[in-house]
Amino acid sequence: MPDLLANLNPEQLAAVTLPNEPALILAGAGSGKTRVLITRIAWLIQHGYASPPTVLAVTFTNKAAREMMARLSALLPIDTRGMWIGTFHGLCNRMLRAHYRDAGLPQTFQILDTADQLSALKRLMKGLNIDDEKYPAKNLQYFVNNAKEQGLRPKDVDATDNFNRKFVELYDAYEQQCQREGVVDFPELLLRCYELLAHNPPLRAHYQARFRHILVDEFQDTNKLQYAWLKLLAGEHNAIFAVGDDDQSIYAFRGANVGNMRDFEQEFQVRHLIKLEQNYRSHGYILDAANQLIAHNARRLGKNLRTDAGHGEPVRVYEAATDTQEASWIVEEIRALINTGLSRGEIAVLYRSNAQSRAIEHTLVNVGIPYRVYGGLRFFERQEVKHALAYLRLIDNPNDDTAFARVVNFPVRGIGARSIEQLADAARLYNCSLAAAIPYVTGKAGSSLGAFANLIAKLRAQTQQMSLPETVEYVVRGSGLADFYQNEREGQDRLENLQELVNAASAFVSEEGYGLDTPARAIALRPGATAAPELTVVSDDPGSVVLDAASPADLAQNPDTMTPLAGFLSHASLEAGDNQAQAGQDAVQLMTVHSAKGLEFTAVFITGLEEGLFPHENSAMEADGLEEERRLMYVAITRAKERLYLSFAQSRMLHGQTRYNVRSRFFDELPQDTLKWLTPKAEAGARWGGRSDNAGWGRDWFGRPGREGRYDGHEAGAAAAPLPAFANEQRAVDTGFRVGQQVFHTKFGEGTITALEGGGADGKAQVRFKRHGEKWLALAVAKLQAVE
DNA sequence: AATAATAACGTTTTT
DNA sequence: CGTTATTATT
Numbered sequence: 001m002p003d004l005l006a007n008l009n010p011e012q013l014a015a016v017t018l019p020n021e022p023a024l025i026l027a028g029a030g031s032g033k034t035r036v037l038i039t040r041i042a043w044l045i046q047h048g049y050a051s052p053p054t055v056l057a058v059t060f061t062n063k064a065a066r067e068m069m070a071r072l073s074a075l076l077p078i079d080t081r082g083m084w085i086g087t088f089h090g091l092c093n094r095m096l097r098a099h100y101r102d103a104g105l106p107q108t109f110q111i112l113d114t115a116d117q118l119s120a121l122k123r124l125m126k127g128l129n130i131d132d133e134k135y136p137a138k139n140l141q142y143f144v145n146n147a148k149e150q151g152l153r154p155k156d157v158d159a160t161d162n163f164n165r166k167f168v169e170l171y172d173a174y175e176q177q178c179q180r181e182g183v184v185d186f187p188e189l190l191l192r193c194y195e196l197l198a199h200n201p202p203l204r205a206h207y208q209a210r211f212r213h214i215l216v217d218e219f220q221d222t223n224k225l226q227y228a229w230l231k232l233l234a235g236e237h238n239a240i241f242a243v244g245d246d247d248q249s250i251y252a253f254r255g256a257n258v259g260n261m262r263d264f265e266q267e268f269q270v271r272h273l274i275k276l277e278q279n280y281r282s283h284g285y286i287l288d289a290a291n292q293l294i295a296h297n298a299r300r301l302g303k304n305l306r307t308d309a310g311h312g313e314p315v316r317v318y319e320a321a322t323d324t325q326e327a328s329w330i331v332e333e334i335r336a337l338i339n340t341g342l343s344r345g346e347i348a349v350l351y352r353s354n355a356q357s358r359a360i361e362h363t364l365v366n367v368g369i370p371y372r373v374y375g376g377l378r379f380f381e382r383q384e385v386k387h388a389l390a391y392l393r394l395i396d397n398p399n400d401d402t403a404f405a406r407v408v409n410f411p412v413r414g415i416g417a418r419s420i421e422q423l424a425d426a427a428r429l430y431n432c433s434l435a436a437a438i439p440y441v442t443g444k445a446g447s448s449l450g451a452f453a454n455l456i457a458k459l460r461a462q463t464q465q466m467s468l469p470e471t472v473e474y475v476v477r478g479s480g481l482a483d484f485y486q487n488e489r490e491g492q493d494r495l496e497n498l499q500e501l502v503n504a505a506s507a508f509v510s511e512e513g514y515g516l517d518t519p520a521r522a523i524a525l526r527p528g529a530t531a532a533p534e535l536t537v538v539s540d541d542p543g544s545v546v547l548d549a550a551s552p553a554d555l556a557q558n559p560d561t562m563t564p565l566a567g568f569l570s571h572a573s574l575e576a577g578d579n580q581a582q583a584g585q586d587a588v589q590l591m592t593v594h595s596a597k598g599l600e601f602t603a604v605f606i607t608g609l610e611e612g613l614f615p616h617e618n619s620a621m622e623a624d625g626l627e628e629e630r631r632l633m634y635v636a637i638t639r640a641k642e643r644l645y646l647s648f649a650q651s652r653m654l655h656g657q658t659r660y661n662v663r664s665r666f667f668d669e670l671p672q673d674t675l676k677w678l679t680p681k682a683e684a685g686a687r688w689g690g691r692s693d694n695a696g697w698g699r700d701w702f703g704r705p706g707r708e709g710r711y712d713g714h715e716a717g718a719a720a721a722p723l724p725a726f727a728n729e730q731r732a733v734d735t736g737f738r739v740g741q742q743v744f745h746t747k748f749g750e751g752t753i754t755a756l757e758g759g760g761a762d763g764k765a766q767v768r769f770k771r772h773g774e775k776w777l778a779l780a781v782a783k784l785q786a787v788e
Numbered sequence: 789a790a791t792a793a794t795a796a797c798g799t800t801t802t803t
Numbered sequence: 804c805g806t807t808a809t810t811a812t813t
Contacts, residue, residue: 060802060803061802061803062802062803087802087803088803089802089803090803111803113803114801114802114803186802186803187803189803190803221802250800251800251801251802253799253800253801254800254801254802352799352800353798353799353800354799354800355798355799375801412789414789416789573803574802574803575803576802576803592799592800592801593800594799594800594801595800595801613799616799616800617799618799618800619799619800628800632800654798655797655798
């Protein structure tokens with residue numbers, strides 16, 4: 001029997017071994033939060049306090065859920081399948097699939113992602129002739145999601161003015177549309193599930209009796225609805241083990257309510273509040289910086305991180321003249337770090353907003369350092385993948401108008417905008433789906449639409465007995481998507497992605513434990529299940545639970561009534577897949593501070609620390625805005641293990657305009673003895689303000705900064721490299737390249753200069769590249785970068 | 789119906 | 804400035 005409790009510190013030990021009562025674990029950054037959560041589950045099971053089916057653990061991201069699952073099974077040889085471990089949305093989806101009838105949904109209901117939802121709203125508004133100028137669909141989307149997250153249906157929303165009354169009206173119409181189509185959006189998954197439990201006492205009792213152990217990760221990120229859902233599941237007797245950190249609450253803008261922590265403490269009369277303050281990640285100075293910064297926030301639950309590691313290196317601060325120069329400095333430091341043997345993947349560059357990545361990427365490309373930018377298009381969000389999924393959705397649920405509208409004319413089959421408008425009119429008239437309205441459209445448009453309907457029907461019939469991967473492959477071909485991208489000039493990547501979709505279907509089938517030959521649209525029993533599980537509560541007799549082909553035990557073990565196809569479509573909506581561009585390679589990590597939450601790196605650069613940018617100017621308008629920015633900075637600082645670099649630029653190109661910024665106020669909130677200014681620290685009074693009447697100083701600065709006291713290269717390699725810090729600017733002055741010099745080119749990579757011609761603006765260089773042979777390049781055009 | 793021109797927009801993001 | 808959505812043009 002493994003000793004789970006070995007190497008836990010006293011606080012962690014106390015948390016892991018708490019009695020089954022409501023508990024709040026205030027887990028600081030790098031304090032072993034996930035470990036505590038996992039060990040708690042393992043410990044409960046090892047000691048017989050819990051069996052797997054009584055455990056429900058909920059996270060915000062699929063990644064966190066997967067990690068929990070993986071680490072748990074590594075810790076204990078237990079069957080994690082009986083446990084419910086997943087995201088809020090994933091678990092709600094699971095419950096709604098198991099009780100679709102009680103939830104008032106069709107068995108094949110589809111999930112709209114954010115983009116689908118927006119297009120559904122646009123379609124709705126177009127049909128109602130709503131002026132998009134006056135009532136933007138985007139705003140309605142926000143309105144609807146916000147209402148749902150407050151648990152409000154249209155009838156519950158208090159509309160004070162005509163504008164809001166219109167939104168409520170549209171919210172109502174949208175709900176009807178979704179219901180008719182058999183689709184649910186993200187917040188609807190949660191609200192439906194909440195209502196399912198709230199309005200169905202026997203069902204609620206069933207799950208309350210089952211989930212005796214509820215564990216919540218990142219509790220500070222829960223919204224009102226998620227909190228209400230948890231409360232409902234916990235009932236009177238179940239304990240919630242909530243783990244979170246109010247200082248890392250950075251998602252208020254998407255509805256997260258830190259107040260849930262205080263509410264939880266009071267409403268559940270929490271007697272066990274444990275603070276995990278021992279940090280296992282960062283060196284001392286870094287923690288000092290984090291602690292002192294966050295101390296400037298009011299209304300904290302209160303926490304101070306400590307470490308056994310020494311002070312470590314001081315926090316380095318760099319003031320650049322421009323954003324370009326800031327990028328050059330960062331890249332030079334990165335090179336120095338790599339030279340000391342640090343791997344690229346251990347270095348992260350963080351920024352407040354995505355737009356800032358451009359300058360840094362550009363410089364990294366010039367120097368030839370591999371990097372990876374987080375964020376961007378994810379696999380299931382690619383247009384070709386969404387098209388293929390739309391066909392699959394139509395096969396499962398012909399009423400899904402969002403899917404229908406997406407592919408009715410893709411690949412093009414002569415169904416233009418006016419045909420679709422005709423069809424939409426008919427659908428509205430007969431209050432039916434677009435697909436069902438096809439017979440009502442006459443003429444040429446009608447026959448084209450009829451052909452499309454036949455195509456879908458054919459795909460549906462022919463894939464009837466096929467497995468999921470076969471179905472996906474058949475649909476990719478049968479829909480004409482494969483041919484379309486085959487003939488498209490730039491279609492090869494898209495074609496590969498469609499093949500990848502087939503692979504994803506295979507992977508899904510085996511990971512979920514379906515037999516490889518299981519028909520994609522048959523309810524399949526997983527290994528160990530004895531019957532198709534469905535628990536149905538007869539609504540006109542709320543006191544009785546009628547079992548539909550399953551015993552409660554079966555349901556407890558195996559609540560899935562999803563067909564492989566429905567499961568796969570859910571998976572595609574709920575887990576959009578990786579968004580990493582060049583995964584696998586050892587690369588410097590570029591990301592927003594938000595994306596960095598939960599990660600750690602040996603060396604971290606926090607960039608663009610300027611008033612207006614970080615803290616962001618928009619935060620000044622929001623209640624609690626500055627405090628949230630400060631928490632964001634806190635998250636950024638605590639990502640660093642050994643080296644932390646802070647930088648800012650006096651001028652920065654933003655939205656096509658040069659802006660002059662003042663250094664961030666956060667510098668004044670950090671303990672000065674932990675900071676090492678690589679550039680002289682300007683006193684607050686002597687610094688230029690960010691006002692436009694300071695335009696003159698920019699010119700002065702663009703000449704040459706005074707050299708005295710100026711940071712002239714990283715300390716580590718100061719002897720070796722004379723002036724890497726300002727390589728870009730100085731090259732502009734003397735244009736000096738020499739034959740034999742090593743250079744980098746954005747496109748061609750590394751090379752050696754073999755000849756030089758002319759000078760000044762029309763200078764040319766012949767460069768022999770390692771991969772691309774010899775080329776003549778105009779120095780004014782080619783951005784050659786000198787290499788040491 | 790595909791392509792070109794123009795306008796609009798610009799904080800953070802998972803499900 | 805650079806991207807994306809919409810509109811105009813052929």
